[in-house]
Structure formats: C-alpha cells, structure tokens
Amino acid sequence: MSHELGHVVTEWVVLFTEDDPLVLDSGETIAPVEVAFETYGTLNAAASNAVFICHALTGDAHAAGHHGDPERPGWWDVMIGPGKAVDTDRFFVVTPNLLGGCQGTTGPSSVNPATGEPYGLRFPLFTVADLVRVHRRLARHLGIARLAAAMGGSLGGMQVLQWAIDHPDDLHAGIMVCATARLTAQNIAFSAVAREAIMRDEHFHDGDYYAKGERPEVGLTIARMMAHITYLSEESMREKFGRRIQDALTPRFRFGVDFEVESYLAHQGEAFLKRFDANSYLYLTRVMDYFDPFGDLPVAIARLRDVTTRFLVLSFDTDWRFDTAHSRDVVRVLSSAHVAVTSREIASPYGHDSFLLDLPEYLATVAAFLDRVAQEVGGRAS
Amino acid sequence: MSHELGHVVTEWVVLFTEDDPLVLDSGETIAPVEVAFETYGTLNAAASNAVFICHALTGDAHAAGHHGDPERPGWWDVMIGPGKAVDTDRFFVVTPNLLGGCQGTTGPSSVNPATGEPYGLRFPLFTVADLVRVHRRLARHLGIARLAAAMGGSLGGMQVLQWAIDHPDDLHAGIMVCATARLTAQNIAFSAVAREAIMRDEHFHDGDYYAKGERPEVGLTIARMMAHITYLSEESMREKFGRRIQDALTPRFRFGVDFEVESYLAHQGEAFLKRFDANSYLYLTRVMDYFDPFGDLPVAIARLRDVTTRFLVLSFDTDWRFDTAHSRDVVRVLSSAHVAVTSREIASPYGHDSFLLDLPEYLATVAAFLDRVAQEVGGRAS
Numbered sequence: 180m181s182h183e184l185g186h187v188v189t190e191w192v193v194l195f196t197e198d199d200p201l202v203l204d205s206g207e208t209i210a211p212v213e214v215a216f217e218t219y220g221t222l223n224a225a226a227s228n229a230v231f232i233c234h235a236l237t238g239d240a241h242a243a244g245h246h247g248d249p250e251r252p253g254w255w256d257v258m259i260g261p262g263k264a265v266d267t268d269r270f271f272v273v274t275p276n277l278l279g280g281c282q283g284t285t286g287p288s289s290v291n292p293a294t295g296e297p298y299g300l301r302f303p304l305f306t307v308a309d310l311v312r313v314h315r316r317l318a319r320h321l322g323i324a325r326l327a328a329a330m331g332g333s334l335g336g337m338q339v340l341q342w343a344i345d346h347p348d349d350l351h352a353g354i355m356v357c358a359t360a361r362l363t364a365q366n367i368a369f370s371a372v373a374r375e376a377i378m379r380d381e382h383f384h385d386g387d388y389y390a391k392g393e394r395p396e397v398g399l400t401i402a403r404m405m406a407h408i409t410y411l412s413e414e415s416m417r418e419k420f421g422r423r424i425q426d427a428l429t430p431r432f433r434f435g436v437d438f439e440v441e442s443y444l445a446h447q448g449e450a451f452l453k454r455f456d457a458n459s460y461l462y463l464t465r466v467m468d469y470f471d472p473f474g475d476l477p478v479a480i481a482r483l484r485d486v487t488t489r490f491l492v493l494s495f496d497t498d499w500r501f502d503t504a505h506s507r508d509v510v511r512v513l514s515s516a517h518v519a520v521t522s523r524e525i526a527s528p529y530g531h532d533s534f535l536l537d538l539p540e541y542l543a544t545v546a547a548f549l550d551r552v553a554q555e556v557g558g559r560a561s
Numbered sequence: 562m563s564h565e566l567g568h569v570v571t572e573w574v575v576l577f578t579e580d581d582p583l584v585l586d587s588g589e590t591i592a593p594v595e596v597a598f599e600t601y602g603t604l605n606a607a608a609s610n611a612v613f614i615c616h617a618l619t620g621d622a623h624a625a626g627h628h629g630d631p632e633r634p635g636w637w638d639v640m641i642g643p644g645k646a647v648d649t650d651r652f653f654v655v656t657p658n659l660l661g662g663c664q665g666t667t668g669p670s671s672v673n674p675a676t677g678e679p680y681g682l683r684f685p686l687f688t689v690a691d692l693v694r695v696h697r698r699l700a701r702h703l704g705i706a707r708l709a710a711a712m713g714g715s716l717g718g719m720q721v722l723q724w725a726i727d728h729p730d731d732l733h734a735g736i737m738v739c740a741t742a743r744l745t746a747q748n749i750a751f752s753a754v755a756r757e758a759i760m761r762d763e764h765f766h767d768g769d770y771y772a773k774g775e776r777p778e779v780g781l782t783i784a785r786m787m788a789h790i791t792y793l794s795e796e797s798m799r800e801k802f803g804r805r806i807q808d809a810l811t812p813r814f815r816f817g818v819d820f821e822v823e824s825y826l827a828h829q830g831e832a833f834l835k836r837f838d839a840n841s842y843l844y845l846t847r848v849m850d851y852f853d854p855f856g857d858l859p860v861a862i863a864r865l866r867d868v869t870t871r872f873l874v875l876s877f878d879t880d881w882r883f884d885t886a887h888s889r890d891v892v893r894v895l896s897s898a899h900v901a902v903t904s905r906e907i908a909s910p911y912g913h914d915s916f917l918l919d920l921p922e923y924l925a926t927v928a929a930f931l932d933r934v935a936q937e938v939g940g941r942a943s
Contacts, residue, residue, distance in 0.1 A: 461816055468820065
C-alpha cells in the first residue's frame with residue numbers, strides 16, 4: 180500500500196454567477212466566483228467522510244500529493260495522504276484556494292466583468308464568514324451536507340471557528356491549529372507595516388498595477404521577509420542560522436547579505452514574488468485583522484450553545500505569532516458555552532511554522548482525534 | 562533649587578583632521594571628524610566627575626534640558642538633571658552624537674572633502690570600537706582622562722562594554738541598560754529587513770540620493786514602523802491600543818489606518834523622516850549586527866582581567882528586543898573575568914522603550930549606583 184497520494188490535479192468550478200451572486204457580510208456582491216480546489220480520497224455513499232482543509236494566509240488548493248514532481252509536494256503533504264493523520268484511505272479531503280486569493284480562486288487579480296479589467300482594490304472587502312460562505316457552497320457542489328471535519332492552521336483555523344459558529348450543524352468536528360479568535364495590537368501592527376510596504380511602493384498604483392505590466396515587488400518582498408521573522412521562533416532562528424556568515428567563515432563587513440539569516444530572508448522574499456499577488460496579500464491580511472467572532476461575548480456564547488462540533492485546539496509552545504494564550508482564549512469561550520473541546524500545547528522549537536511540519540506528537544494528536552471522528556461518522560473502508 | 566537643566570546648547574568640535582585622521586578598525590581613515598555634543602553641569606578641578614552618555618540607534622547629542630521649548634526636552638531628560646539620577650549638581654555630563662549619525666557629527670550625509678559630495682555609501686563601515694575612539698578623543702578634548710562613568714541603553718550600552726574592554730583604565734564605572742554583547746539571528750533579521758526596505762527604495766540611488774533632492778522616504782518609514790513594533794512589549798501595545806479604532810467606535814473596513822495601533826505606527830514613521838538620514842540608519846544598525854566583543858571568549862576574558870570598571874547591568878522584564886538573557890550573558894562573562902558587576906531585571910510593562918521612561922525603580926537604581934560612584938571619585942559639591 181502506497182503512503183503517498185501521488186499525482187493530483189487542481190479543478191475549477193464556478194460557484195456563484197451573476198444570477199446567484201456571492202452576497203457578502205457587507206451587503207456587496209461578487210459574481211462570478213470561481214474556486215480552484217483539489218480533492219483526495221473518495222466520498223463514501225453517505226457523504227459523511229469529508230474533511231475540509233482551510234488554508235492559511237499564503238496557502239493554496241494544492242495541499243497534498245504532487246503536480247508532477249514528487250519532490251515538490253503540496254503544502255500539507257505531511258498531514259494528508261494514505262495512512263497519514265488525515266487518512267485519505269478513510270476520508271474524502273477537500274481543499275480550495277480562498278476567496279480573495281491568487282491561485283485559481285476569484286480575487287483582486289481576477290477580471291471584474293463589469294469593467295473588463297482586474298478588480299484591484301475595487302474587489303470588495305470580505306470577512307472570514309464570507310470565506311466560509313464560499314466553502315459551504317463548494318461542499319454542497321460536491322454533495323456534502325455535513326462535514327466529518329473542517330481543519331486549518333492560523334487563518335485556516337479562524338475559518339473553522341467561524342464556520343462552527345455560523346452554521347452549527349455543518350461540522351461534526353473542527354481542528355484549529357495555532358489560530359486565534361482575535362488578533363492583538365502587535366499582530367495587527369506586523370500586518371499593517373507589511374501592507375504599508377506594499378501600498379507605498381511606487382509600482383502599486385492604488386492596486387491597478389496589472390495593466391502597467393509591473394508590480395509592487397519591493398513592497399511584497401519586504402512584507403514577506405518581515406512575516407517570516409514572525410513565523411520562526413527565536414530559538415529556531417538561533418539554531419538554524421545563529422550568527423553564521425553565508426558561504427564564508429568571517430564577516431565581509433558590507434550592507435548586502437552577509438549573515439545566513441539575511442540570505443534566508445532574501446530567498447523567502449524572492450520566491451514569494453513568483454507565486455503571490457500583492458493585492459491578495461492586502462485582502463487576506465486585512466480579513467484577519469477584523470476577525471473578532473467573540474467580540475460581543477454574550478451573543479457569541481448564545482450562538483455557540485447550538486454548536487454540535489467537537490473541537491481540537493492545538494498550539495505550539497514557541498509560536499509567538501499566535502501563542503498559546505490565543506488558543507486558551509478560544510478554549511475558554513468554547514468551554515463556557517459547553518462546546519466539546521480538547522486542547523493541547525505541543526512542544527516544538529519551530530514557532531508558528533510548526534503547523535506545516537512533520538512533528539510526530541502533533542501529527543499523532545490529529546490522527547487520534549480524526550480516528551475517533553472516522554468511527555463516529557463512518558469512514559470509508561480501506 | 563531648580564530640578565531642571567533649563568536651556569542648553571549644542572556645541573561642535575573637530576576632533577580629527579587630515580593630518581591626524583580617525584583610523585578605523587578596518588584600517589580606513591576618516592577626516593575631518595566633527596562631533597556635535599552637549600555638556601551639563603561642571604567639571605570638578607580633578608576632572609574626576611564626568612559621566613559620558615552614549616546614545617542608542619536614533620539618539621543625538623541633545624540628551625537633557627531644552628533648546629527653547631521646555632515642553633520638548635532632550636531624549637533622556639528623565640535621567641539627567643539637577644537632583645536626578647545622573648545629578649548635574651554632582652556630575653559633569655558629556656553627550657555626543659555618534660560617528661555615522663546625522664545630527665551634527667560626521668556621517669554618510671557629510672561632505673567627503675576628497676570629492677566635495679556627500680559620502681553616501683562611500684563612508685567606511687565602522688565598529689563599536691571606532692565609536693569609542695571618537696568618544697575618547699572628545700573626553701580628552703574636554704580635559705578628562707578617566708570617566709566617573711560611561712552609560713547608555715541598547716547600542717549605548719554596547720559602547721560602554723566595548724570601551725571598558727578596549728581601554729581598561731578609562732572608566733571608573735559603566736552602566737549598560739537593555740544592551741547586549743551579541744545580536745541574535747532574530748535581532749539581525751529585523752534590522753536586515755529594515756535595511757532592505759531602505760536600499761530597495763527607488764529613491765535610494767545606492768545611497769547617493771542627496772544630490773537628487775529626494776530620499777528613500779518609503780523605505781525609512783517602513784524601517785521605523787517595524788522597529789517600533791520591537792521597541793514596545795506585546796502587553797504595552799495591548800494596553801495602549803488594544804483593538805481600538807482610531808477616532809471611531811466601529812471599524813470602517815478599509816486598508817488605510819483604522820486601528821489605533823496603525824495610526825501610532827504611521828505617526829512614528831512620519832515623524833522619523835523629519836529627523837533621520839537613511840544612510841545613517843544603515844550604518845548604525847549594521848554596526849550593531851557585527852558587534853561581538855565576546856566572540857573569541859578566552860581572548861575577551863583575558864582582556865577583561867585588566868578591567869577596573871565597576872558595572873551596573875540593567876534589563877527590563879518585557880523587553881523582547883534585547884531581553885534579560887542578553888544581559889545575563891554579559892554578566893556571566895564579566896563575572897567569570899572577576900569584573901565587579903551588579904545586575905537587576907526591572908519590572909516594566911513597556912518593553913525595550915523602558916530605558917527612556919520615567920520608571921521610579923529604574924531611576925532609583927541608577928541614582929544609588931551613581932551616588933556611590935560620586936563618593937568614590939569625588940563629585941562636585943552642590
């Protein structure tokens with residue numbers, strides 16, 4: 180039996196049309212909305228074994244398997260596959276690119292049919308609840324009324340929480356990894372500076388850079404470099420780079436790359452340009468800033484009383500982007516509304532990035548939780 | 562008796578000339594070197610009561626008193642003045658702008674006499690030891706052979722440490738506040754991204770922006786905004802801004818400033834443009850990255866055995882730019898070389914910025930230490 184998914188493909192579907200547009204929290208509408216997604220495994224006859232993967236800020240639909248090069252698997256290939264924590268021998272896995280993204284799903288770089296030009300900043304601002312609206316439509320399109328589980332890390336986990344609150348019968352289980360119910364001032368500050376770097380770039384042109392054949396590359400590079408500092412823990416940076424000099428034993432005393440950590444950041448910034456759109460970065464960071472489902476706590480708790488979802492809430496002890504205090508807040512509110520929740524802080528030196536990594540305790544915890552879910556909902560016999 | 566210094570003035574002196582240039586660690590030379598400085602209080606007859614203030618990354622010579630507007634005192638006015646921790650009734654205080662700076666002392670924005678144009682990036686890279694060379698020359702110019710104390714926060718404290726190592730008879734006492742003997746990979750990473758923001762700005766022109774009548778304002782603004790995140794603690798940001806909306810009760814859902822923390826950062830970025838030069842930012846952050854006086858530990862300890870300086874090493878419990886672990890490393894090495902050192906971690910919610918603030922325990926600790934110094938060196942009778 181293979182332990183790899185092998186070759187997978189991305190599919191596309193138009194989920195909202197001008198006759199049936201996506202109506203956002205703000206009242207604004209978007210149409211058409213096309214969604215890029217992948218599926219792995221097989222939906223059982225009862226359509227009860229679906230696991231929905233919500234990606235984080237810069238993820239995409241290609242979560243597992245490969246598109247031709249086995250050396251370059253999807254972003255959560257350590258998590259998803261035959262015999263893995265999200266076992267595709269038992270579960271049918273659905274993973275879309277987010278609304279507002281730039282990897283196949285309608286977003287600010289898509290053409291606005293009203294003008295024939297890319298939306299740019301005319302793309303309406305949306306909320307995490309709007310992301311969930313699109314997810315639900317995709318699930319329905321695939322014949323799934325109730326999910327065995329929705330899961331995600333960081334912004335992905337925020338979608339899971341919103342989904343359970345807004346549609347209390349949709350999710351049998353929810354897995355939130357290093358997520359939050361509310362960004363702190365410091366969290367917002369990092370994203371705000373990243374956005375300023377993009378929006379103040381001379382090549383931004385108020386978001387209408389597509390037609391100019393140029394992009395705010397400097398701003399997007401700086402945004403990504405800064406974000407990477409927050410994704411790694413201090414100790415993992417210390418271990419990974421220390422004060423070592425790139426390709427040399429002694430410092431060269433210059434402003435360009437000299438320390439290994441500088442080379443790493445420069446590479447991350449560079450690679451990001453190839454795959455991400457600056458406007459999508461603005462929209463998908465801003466949706467996180469405004470996320471605050473527990474803002475009106477009595478209302479939130481009243482709504483949570485109807486929630487039947489069983490939660491697994493995980494955090495990592497060295498994550499300082501969304502540290503365990505964020506997860507504890509989520510657990511406290513869920514518990515106070517008598518929602519079933521299991522939580523664990525996993526020891527990992529790798530900071531926020533841990534949710535993407537092959538960490539045995541982490542993967543085993545998810546596997547055990549989903550094993551019980553499979554028994555409850557009836558997984559597919561392998 | 563007044564508790565304020567009142568009106569003070571900046572002075573200038575040429576300390577190195579073409580006949581007697583500043584010879585740097587690298588072997589390169591700079592001439593002339595002019596230094597802007599201020600002094601407060603009176604030097605006693607034995608010239609034994611001088612306290613030398615070393616400023617941090619963006620400080621200047623104007624540490625205390627005011628230049629006309631009593632509402633806008635110098636950057637360390639809480640620390641320095643009659644009856645204050647650095648008591649100008651007892652001590653003669655000297656505070657210069659750093660080599661490489663942009664507030665009166667020779668730096669990359671100064672005219673290179675060899676070309677008649679500003680140095681820009683042709684200004685040689687220098688070390689913390691080079692900063693100390695200039696400080697010593699200023700002290701000698703003022704008739705001071707041995708200082709009662711040298712003191713500073715952050716980069717200022719790094720100069721104090723280097724000074725004691727390189728010139729073991731110069732300092733009776735040294736006060737290092739939230740400083741370090743070595744930046745971590747994360748510390749370097751933040752500065753690296755800031756420099757990239759400046760150097761990739763289209764208006765940077767490889768550092769020769771002066772003649773073009775423009776400056777890398779976007780890059781410098783982004784650098785400053787990012788730095789401010791690291792100067793505040795998470796809790797002080799939470800307390801100061803939380804998730805409050807600027808001038809409104811509810812979010813406006815937009816990309817521009819909406820949260821108070823965004824307004825704060827934008828203001829800090831803006832204000833910084835008025836007073837700082839982008840090239841100076843490059844040089845003074847890079848000098849910190851390369852600082853590593855304990856790099857060759859046996860050599861450092863052997864040299865420290867000659868040091869007669871008595872140290873006070875302070876840190877703040879919420880500082881995450883240079884946390885207490887940095888100070889502990891300094892204390893451990895000093896102690897292992899039998900250098901007299903007192904250390905304390907001060908409780909303060911304000912993060913790295915604490916060293917600039919009116920915190921009673923902090924100021925009282927410095928006052929008590931300097932009181933003993935005054936008794937030892939013979940302060941001036943007030």
